[in-house]
Amino acid sequence: MLSIGVQTKNVIEDSCPEEGYVRLRGMGFNCVDFSLNCYLKNTDLYRQKRNSFFDRSAEELKEYFAPHKKAAEASGVRIHQMHMPYPVYVPGGTRTLNDYLWKEVAPKSLQICSFLECRYLVFHGFKMVRYLGSEEKEWEQTEKLIDFLAPTAKELGIVLCMENLYDGFGGHLTEGPGCSVRKAVERIDRINEKYRTEVLGFCFDTGHANLVGIDMESFLTALGSRLKVLHIHDNDGISDLHQIPFVFTKSRENAPSTDWDGFIRGLRKINFDQTLSFETAPALDAFPKALRQDALELIAKCGKYFADEICRTETVSVNNDEKSEFFS
Numbered sequence: 001m002l003s004i005g006v007q008t009k010n011v012i013e014d015s016c017p018e019e020g021y022v023r024l025r026g027m028g029f030n031c032v033d034f035s036l037n038c039y040l041k042n043t044d045l046y047r048q049k050r051n052s053f054f055d056r057s058a059e060e061l062k063e064y065f066a067p068h069k070k071a072a073e074a075s076g077v078r079i080h081q082m083h084m085p086y087p088v089y090v091p092g093g094t095r096t097l098n099d100y101l102w103k104e105v106a107p108k109s110l111q112i113c114s115f116l117e118c119r120y121l122v123f124h125g126f127k128m129v130r131y132l133g134s135e136e137k138e139w140e141q142t143e144k145l146i147d148f149l150a151p152t153a154k155e156l157g158i159v160l161c162m163e164n165l166y167d168g169f170g171g172h173l174t175e176g177p178g179c180s181v182r183k184a185v186e187r188i189d190r191i192n193e194k195y196r197t198e199v200l201g202f203c204f205d206t207g208h209a210n211l212v213g214i215d216m217e218s219f220l221t222a223l224g225s226r227l228k229v230l231h232i233h234d235n236d237g238i239s240d241l242h243q244i245p246f247v248f249t250k251s252r253e254n255a256p257s258t259d260w261d262g263f264i265r266g267l268r269k270i271n272f273d274q275t276l277s278f279e280t281a282p283a284l285d286a287f288p289k290a291l292r293q294d295a296l297e298l299i300a301k302c303g304k305y306f307a308d309e310i311c312r313t314e315t316v317s318v319n320n321d322e323k324s325e326f327f328s
Contacts, residue, residue: 002276002310004303005031005080008068009038009281019072021316025295028300031080031275032072033231034111034118040085045101048093054085054104054324055216058111068114079118080275081161081203081229085326086107088145091131101168106149114156120229121153122161122203125177130169139187142177145189150199160229161203164219166240168209173238175212178202181222188226203230205279207235207242212257217259220266227272230280233259233305235306242282244295264309272310 006029010132012020024032056064072079086323087149106123113121127143132138146160153160162184165176184202191200200222209216220227235241236248237257247259249285278299287295 001082001220002273002307003031003078004029004034004300004307005275005277006033006299007033007277007279008280009035010284011281011296011302012068014067018074019070021071021077022074023110024296025077027297028304029077031034031078033229033277033279034068034079034082034116035281036112037083037085040105042086042181043091043268045087045097047095048090048097048323050097050100054100054108054212058108061108061112062115065112065116067140070117071184079116081120081122081277082113082116082118084121084123087127088123089126089128089141091128102145102148106145107152110149110152110156113158119157120159120161120201120203120230121264122163122231124165125162127165127167127169127176135177135183138177139183141190143187143198150191150195150212153199154195154197159198159201159228161201163203163231164205164208164214166208173211176208179212179214181219185222185226202226203229203231205231205233206245206258206263207231207233207240207279209235210235211240217266217269220263220272221269224270227270228274230275230277231282232276232302242280243286243298244278244280244283245306262308264306267306267310276306278303 005049006024008020011024031280040050044050051120052318083106088106090101109121128138128141129135149160164178164180167176168172188200188202192198204220204223205234206216209219217277231244233242233244234257235243237250245260246256249255280299284292285296
C-alpha cells in the first residue's frame, strides 16, 4: 500500500509535538512532510530579512528537533520528506544574506534531515532567467548548489529533490525551473552518474503543474523511478492556492481544474510506491479551527482514494466483433 502524508505546518506544534503526530496517525496519515521552511520564511527572505533560527549550530538544531523525532517514532509516523527553506539565493539580495543561505542554512538542513531519519530533502532551483538571460545559465547556478551539497548528501544517504516551479513576470505566470521533463531526466541521470549513487531526484508538484499547463501523465511517465516525492494540492489554474484536491472546477459541468485522472494514470504507469504527500497547509487556514480536524480527515480520504485508484488493476473487455475489427 502507498503511504499517505501531509505537512507538519499548521498541525504539529513545537511546544507539544506528540499531540499532533498522534492526531495525524489517528486520521490515517503514516508519514509527514516536515516543514523546515517554516523556520525561515520566504516572505521575509525576499524582503532581505532573516531571523536567527539557523544561527544555531547543527548540534543545537538537532537538540531543538529531538522532541519531534521522539514523538514521530512513538506515534508510528515516519518523517518521509522535508522542505528546505527557500529561496537559497535571493536575486538582488546582499552577499551576506545569500552566503548565509548557501553556506549555513542549506548544509544545516541536510544535518537536520539526517537526524530526523528523513531520506528526501526538497529544494527550489534558482529563479534567475531574467537576470542571466537563459534557462541553461540559470541551471548552471542551481547545479553549483547541488555540487556543493551532493558530497554531504551522499555521505548521509539523502536524496536532494528538485521541484517543478512556476515563475512570474508582469502579472503573468510562466514556467519556472524543473518544468522541462526532458532536461530534468538528463540532469538527474548525469549528476547521479557523477556521484555514483542517487543524490538527486524529483519532487512533482501538482499545483505548480496545473498553473503552467504541464501534462501530468506524460511528465510522470517520463520521470519514472526518478520521481521520489510528491506535493499534492489544488488550485484554480490562476494562483498557487495549495488547496484540497477536487475543490476547484473549470466549468459549470464541474470538470476538475486539475487533471487528477492524468495524475493517477501517470503514477500507475510508473508503479509509484512512495508516499502520497499533501502540501495543503494553507488549506487549513481557510477553515475555522473547529473544522480543521474535518479538513485533515478529508485530505486523508483523498489520499486513500488516490492510493486505491493508483493500485487498481485496469481490465479492458472487448467482444469478439470489436476485437477482430480493432486488429484487422
